[in-house]
Amino acid sequence: MTGTPVLEVRQVSRVYKRGGLFSTKAFKAVDSVSLTLPETPQVYSIVGESGSGKTTLARMILRLVEPSDGEIRLLGRPLTGKGPDRISNFEFRRLVQPIFQNPFEAFSAYLPVETYLRRTALNLKIAASQAEAAPVVDAALRSVGLSLERIAGKYIRQFSGGELQRISVARALIPNPKLIVADEPVSMVDASLRMSIVNLFKQIVEEKGVSFIYITHDLSTAYYLSDHVAIMNTGRIVEQGVPGEILDHPTQDYTRELMAAIPTIGARWTELEEIDRRYAVQEQKPAAPAPAEPETTNP
Amino acid sequence: MITVDDVTIGYGNIAGLTAVDAVSLTINDNEILGIAGESGSGKSTLMRAVYGDFSTGLRIRSGSIRGRFTDPRTGAVLESDSRDFPRLWWDQISYVPQGSMSVLNPLMKVEQQVIDGLPARERGNDRRALRARIARFLEGFGLPETVLDAFPHQLSGGMRQRVLVAIAAFVNPRLILADEPTTALDVVVQKKILLMMVEIQRRLRNSLVLVSHDLGVHYQITDRLAVMYRGKIVEVGRTRDIFANPRHDYTKALIAALPRLGGERARAGKEAAL
Numbered sequence: 001m002t003g004t005p006v007l008e009v010r011q012v013s014r015v016y017k018r019g020g021l022f023s024t025k026a027f028k029a030v031d032s033v034s035l036t037l038p039e040t041p042q043v044y045s046i047v048g049e050s051g052s053g054k055t056t057l058a059r060m061i062l063r064l065v066e067p068s069d070g071e072i073r074l075l076g077r078p079l080t081g082k083g084p085d086r087i088s089n090f091e092f093r094r095l096v097q098p099i100f101q102n103p104f105e106a107f108s109a110y111l112p113v114e115t116y117l118r119r120t121a122l123n124l125k126i127a128a129s130q131a132e133a134a135p136v137v138d139a140a141l142r143s144v145g146l147s148l149e150r151i152a153g154k155y156i157r158q159f160s161g162g163e164l165q166r167i168s169v170a171r172a173l174i175p176n177p178k179l180i181v182a183d184e185p186v187s188m189v190d191a192s193l194r195m196s197i198v199n200l201f202k203q204i205v206e207e208k209g210v211s212f213i214y215i216t217h218d219l220s221t222a223y224y225l226s227d228h229v230a231i232m233n234t235g236r237i238v239e240q241g242v243p244g245e246i247l248d249h250p251t252q253d254y255t256r257e258l259m260a261a262i263p264t265i266g267a268r269w270t271e272l273e274e275i276d277r278r279y280a281v282q283e284q285k286p287a288a289p290a291p292a293e294p295e296t297t298n299p
Numbered sequence: 300m301i302t303v304d305d306v307t308i309g310y311g312n313i314a315g316l317t318a319v320d321a322v323s324l325t326i327n328d329n330e331i332l333g334i335a336g337e338s339g340s341g342k343s344t345l346m347r348a349v350y351g352d353f354s355t356g357l358r359i360r361s362g363s364i365r366g367r368f369t370d371p372r373t374g375a376v377l378e379s380d381s382r383d384f385p386r387l388w389w390d391q392i393s394y395v396p397q398g399s400m401s402v403l404n405p406l407m408k409v410e411q412q413v414i415d416g417l418p419a420r421e422r423g424n425d426r427r428a429l430r431a432r433i434a435r436f437l438e439g440f441g442l443p444e445t446v447l448d449a450f451p452h453q454l455s456g457g458m459r460q461r462v463l464v465a466i467a468a469f470v471n472p473r474l475i476l477a478d479e480p481t482t483a484l485d486v487v488v489q490k491k492i493l494l495m496m497v498e499i500q501r502r503l504r505n506s507l508v509l510v511s512h513d514l515g516v517h518y519q520i521t522d523r524l525a526v527m528y529r530g531k532i533v534e535v536g537r538t539r540d541i542f543a544n545p546r547h548d549y550t551k552a553l554i555a556a557l558p559r560l561g562g563e564r565a566r567a568g569k570e571a572a573l
Contacts, residue, residue: 217485263515
């Protein structure tokens with residue numbers, strides 16, 4: 001792999017103070033994390049449960065939180081610190097775009113949703129006027145299977161969660177960014193629509209050459225979608241690699257625990273069988289009360 | 300236990316707004332019944348009607364929902380229409396809502412909130428004995444007694460939701476209704492809560508109705524499953540049978556839409572279905 005990596009995270013930590021004003025107690029939300037997204041566009045998943053630090057890491061990459069320690073580079077240039085070649089906010093917004101968990105909170109309820117897409121185009125100087133913004137917004141919406149005509153004048157409550165998340169993706173695509181950071185983008189979306197959003201990401205990677213950081217607690221969509229998976233636990237990346245390898249040969253108990261918690265179809269959790277055994281649930285004879293008794297009373 | 304007979308439900312007086320359309324469904328004794336479907340399919344509306352909560356402007360336009368409760372302590376049988384179900388709340392019927400933060404009072408410690416919800420017969424006069432009983436019950440599900448002294452914001456989301464499930468079960472109700480109890484929680488916490496709910500149902504031998512859009516959850520814990528689509532139940536049967544042999548196209552699509560560990564992975568743009 002030659003060329004400049006899209007993103008390099010080097011030994012990044014984030015410490016939060018705990019307790020009162022004069023407390024010296026600290027809590028490391030992210031602890032010396034390093035990762036690299038190579039030049040080739042791809043999906044890099046960060047998987048962990050609540051409190052594992054994955055959202056803090058995403059917020060540092062999105063420059064919403066300053067790292068306490070370490071360095072983040074975007075296309076070889078520093079994102080953090082005060083150096084002269086630090087990427088400006090304006091440049092940063094054109095290169096990196098976020099998609100958040102709850103699309104109903106990402107847009108205000110009081111303005112038509114298209115306003116946000118037009119503003120993104122204008123603020124990032126992708127379009128110089130409202131007249132120029134319309135085709136830009138329309139093109140972005142078409143790449144997610146919608147159009148400006150279809151969403152014109154509508155407010156968030158007139159969309160389903162899935163549609164609104166699609167619009168969030170379209171908004172993120174407007175500046176033609178290099179990287180999209182998606183923090184739990186499908187956990188609020190109905191299960192039946194999740195895969196269509198996830199497939200959309202894959203399509204964008206292929207067609208537009210955008211890299212994705214996909215933050216999730218759901219190993220199954222991460223497995224399906226990503227080129228690279230990193231498992232986070234208590235602020236550290238405990239395991240990383242190609243999804244097939246990690247899931248076929250997990251080296252960490254934590255990864256195994258995450259895998260075992262997915263409500264999969266095909267095999268029931270062993271704990272459930274154990275509960276049913278303990279309370280003697282008769283699987284085959286649900287209607288027959290106390291099926292064991294007749295046999296014991298038989299002479 | 301509960302018989303939903305040809306029920307059509309709408310909201311307010313708007314004639315055209317029908318959320319549940321001519322639905323019939325039986326909730327049996329001693330079972331976990333799942334209701335699957337996406338947002339807007341009417342599953343929450345049906346659930347609210349079964350709970351007998353008409354405060355949101357919900358109206359039963361035709362049909363009836365009737366309940367038959369056998370008190371496990373006295374053996375007395377009580378028959379009632381869902382309009383009268385509010386008298387049975389936190390006694391025969393419990394409800395586990397989705398947002399644990401918006402239902403727990405942030406200004407009150409958990410202990411007080413649990414006790415306030417109990418019917419008089421459970422409350423008794425000895426507060427300390429009651430607290431000990433609640434603590435023992437919580438401990439049975441791996442919750443330490445200290446949660447009783449916490450304010451809701453001091454507990455994690457998963458912990459709060461487990462407290463809600465425990466409160467709902469403490470009164471030994473005949474029917475527990477849970478509307479998306481684990482949505483927006485991570486998978487590890489979700490599993491803990493689901494296991495706890497199954498254990499409660501198996502122990503109390505009551506009826507648990509679980510509403511969820513996640514078919515994987517239904518596969519894991521429900522005994523029977525009803526699939527809702529656009530206000531109608533399109534398929535109902537034993538969960539095992541539905542997954543082995545889905546009949547309705549919508550059910551087939553839902554099952555096919557689930558990603559599987561070790562299953563097929565997305566390939567270069569080809570399957571990028573919109």
